[in-house]
Amino acid sequence: xxxxxxGTFSRTHRNGDLRLDHAxxxxxxxxxxxKVRDMGSLIFLDLRDRWGIVQLxxxxxxxxxxxxxxxxxxxxxFVLGAEGVVIERESKNPNLPTGAIEVKLSKLLILNTAAxxxxxxxxxxxxxxxxxxxxxxxxxxxxRASLQRNLILRSQIANVTRNHFLExxxxxxxxxxxxxxxxxxxxxxxVPSRVHPHEFFALPQSPQLFKQxxxxxxxxxxxxxxxxxxxxxxxxxxxxxFTQIDIEMSFVRQEDVQGVIEPLMEKVSKLVxxxxxxxxxxxxxxxxxxxxxxxxxxxxxxxxxxxxxxxFATSTFNLFRAAADSKGQRRVRAIxxxxxxxxxxxxxxxxxxxEVAKQLGGGGLPYAKWGKDGxxxxxxxxxxxxxxxxxxxxxxxxxxxxxxxxVGTDPQTSKIxxxxxxxxxxxxxxxxxxxxxxxxxVDFPLLxxxxxxxxxxxxxxxxxxxxPEDMDLLETDPxxxxxxxxxxxxxxxxxxxxxxxxxxxxxxxxxxxxxxIGEEEARAKFGFLLDALAFGAPPMGGxxxxxxxxxxxxxxxxxxxxxxxxxxxxxxxxxxxxxPSEVDARQLKELHLLQEKPQTYKVGxxxxxxxxGHNPELRGQAFQQLGLTQRQTQxxxxxxxxxxxxxxxxxxxxxxxx
RNA sequence: GGGGUUGUAGCUCAGUCGGUUAGAGUGACGGCCUGUCACGCCGUAGGUCGCGGGUUCGAGCCCCGUCAGCCCCGCCA
Numbered sequence: 188x189x190x191x192x193x194g195t196f197s198r199t200h201r202n203g204d205l206r207l208d209h210a211x212x213x214x215x216x217x218x219x220x221x222k223v224r225d226m227g228s229l230i231f232l233d234l235r236d237r238w239g240i241v242q243l244x245x246x247x248x249x250x251x252x253x254x255x256x257x258x259x260x261x262x263x264x265f266v267l268g269a270e271g272v273v274i275e276r277e278s279k280n281p282n283l284p285t286g287a288i289e290v291k292l293s294k295l296l297i298l299n300t301a302a303x304x305x306x307x308x309x310x311x312x313x314x315x316x317x318x319x320x321x322x323x324x325x326x327x328x329x330x331r332a333s334l335q336r337n338l339i340l341r342s343q344i345a346n347v348t349r350n351h352f353l354e355x356x357x358x359x360x361x362x363x364x365x366x367x368x369x370x371x372x373x374x375x376x377x378v379p380s381r382v383h384p385h386e387f388f389a390l391p392q393s394p395q396l397f398k399q400x401x402x403x404x405x406x407x408x409x410x411x412x413x414x415x416x417x418x419x420x421x422x423x424x425x426x427x428x429f430t431q432i433d434i435e436m437s438f439v440r441q442e443d444v445q446g447v448i449e450p451l452m453e454k455v456s457k458l459v460x461x462x463x464x465x466x467x468x469x470x471x472x473x474x475x476x477x478x479x480x481x482x483x484x485x486x487x488x489x490x491x492x493x494x495x496x497x498x499f500a501t502s503t504f505n506l507f508r509a510a511a512d513s514k515g516q517r518r519v520r521a522i523x524x525x526x527x528x529x530x531x532x533x534x535x536x537x538x539x540x541x542e543v544a545k546q547l548g549g550g551g552l553p554y555a556k557w558g559k560d561g562x563x564x565x566x567x568x569x570x571x572x573x574x575x576x577x578x579x580x581x582x583x584x585x586x587x588x589x590x591x592x593x594v595g596t597d598p599q600t601s602k603i604x605x606x607x608x609x610x611x612x613x614x615x616x617x618x619x620x621x622x623x624x625x626x627x628x629v630d631f632p633l634l635x636x637x638x639x640x641x642x643x644x645x646x647x648x649x650x651x652x653x654x655p656e657d658m659d660l661l662e663t664d665p666x667x668x669x670x671x672x673x674x675x676x677x678x679x680x681x682x683x684x685x686x687x688x689x690x691x692x693x694x695x696x697x698x699x700x701x702x703x704i705g706e707e708e709a710r711a712k713f714g715f716l717l718d719a720l721a722f723g724a725p726p727m728g729g730x731x732x733x734x735x736x737x738x739x740x741x742x743x744x745x746x747x748x749x750x751x752x753x754x755x756x757x758x759x760x761x762x763x764x765x766x767p768s769e770v771d772a773r774q775l776k777e778l779h780l781l782q783e784k785p786q787t788y789k790v791g792x793x794x795x796x797x798x799x800g801h802n803p804e805l806r807g808q809a810f811q812q813l814g815l816t817q818r819q820t821q822x823x824x825x826x827x828x829x830x831x832x833x834x835x836x837x838x839x840x841x842x843x844x845x
Numbered sequence: 846g847g848g849g850u851u852g853u854a855g856c857u858c859a860g861u862c863g864g865u866u867a868g869a870g871u872g873a874c875g876g877c878c879u880g881u882c883a884c885g886c887c888g889u890a891g892g893u894c895g896c897g898g899g900u901u902c903g904a905g906c907c908c909c910g911u912c913a914g915c916c917c918c919g920c921c922a
Binding site for chain 2: 746
């Protein structure tokens, strides 16, 4: 097909902006053909651009036949320029912002054709291609209105964020992408150095240390919207590269950091028409785990975990009584869901819940259910006499409803009941989807014991300040020591986390000792930080927000791929570019990653890279030296003016011997 | 590393107990249509049932392996 040139044609309006007020105006538009509806002597054509859709109309009875032919040739996703007069429609479409008008086509440019799209570009409820195809043809997927909306929203969030912090005198920085591998934390993505054989850069897991050093430099307030990299397995809300809104402040307490974040969350929520108001509730980590079984509880609904251990102190139900006998090592915890619907929860549904509990490491799922016919329970025979009434009293159960139980150590029961709490809330419609329930989870533990490393590891990172009241526990009972660390939680997602940092070398030394990091090791790994702390580091703290998760929650998506232009699969692949991929052996050699033994190849065709290869005599010598016999491989040879072979490689990579 | 789940026409899916020629909707292509807007009507083409092996007289269906997507556990300072 003969394509039209754009030439001097330019748009006078955005497609989505045209209204009845424009009637009578001649407009020029650009965009993609969404759909051609050919009624015979009347042709309708929807033109789509970033701002919306407008209908073009062509009456074949009074139009130039060439124009009619051209309009009929248009297919979905052709790129068009259109000129015409805006007219009021005979039959209006109330579902379209531009539905009152249409453009009477007088000129049509076909700027490009399009192959039939392998995935639908139209957004329709409950339809759409499988995600592998969507990712392969991401550039088409991104034409869909919902993804355009999400990515535009993401841009707005970033913009609001930047403005917010610049208004508060933050300074935007860029920190290195090629940086130093750090021993603590996630697995690093490594980048081999060509210049320094067998040495590696790491991509930053976060700019943590750089932002602290900028405080030491006296900038006082740092902001960066930065890419971070962690070579760990993915989830629906986790990608190997992701974006943080990263801030750091000097001379601040926890409340000061929270105080600049809360108004930002108010502004960001407003972008999607939600009102939230700071200050957000503060919930100590210990309470979060006790009441919600999670360090990022969804508090849009009021279900809480309860301790019913004492109820079974004299029970004949050995499983539960053993917990009561364990002096707090193990506990019986429960969730009580009141209501008729919960009281008639079916055997099949309970089996499904039990399956969930088992997958999370539970032995089973003890339950007690009070319906119209009274009690039904997996341990009913142990609930005779007063026991049933005691259990109801302990649960605070008055009418019909369902209780599920878990027994074990606190981490075990929290994990199971924390998950069941969410499922039960969804099942019984307790979640108010219109709500944004922000809260701060505070007073995280500083350290936790790692069975794998056989030492304490930092819960947050090794530069987190111990809670001032717990400072001495660092040596006496490290596991009990709280940190001045805080997470921002929204609707059951951790959207941010931060801490007040250690700013003196002495405390940092105590922290490293608690982590089992010796002085020498600390010097080798974090020498620059220790130096910085020795030269007048101010008290400081900060926080990082996950932009992807924040955008996901604002967009109402359940997956961060929906707010990332070019995301990776759960196996950390890009289906569009096919990354990661193999590289030439030559590249690997340059990076000193391919250690090859010299090999002898018998060379068939030889190409000479240097000018000396033109000399038949020198070439002959080289052939002799290479022992040229059979046609087995192709070689690339560099000679000097004496005919000495400087370099000889097969075209496929490995060096051959000469 | 482990568990679950999905893979059939360009796309979304159905396919019964293992049994004749693998279907539907949608899209594509062609034709008709003056008020469509997920247009409508008529017609046509379109299949490596992810891939490899096995069981069987016979496999889209059963078994083993493998690849890929998604979800979860581990992991993610």
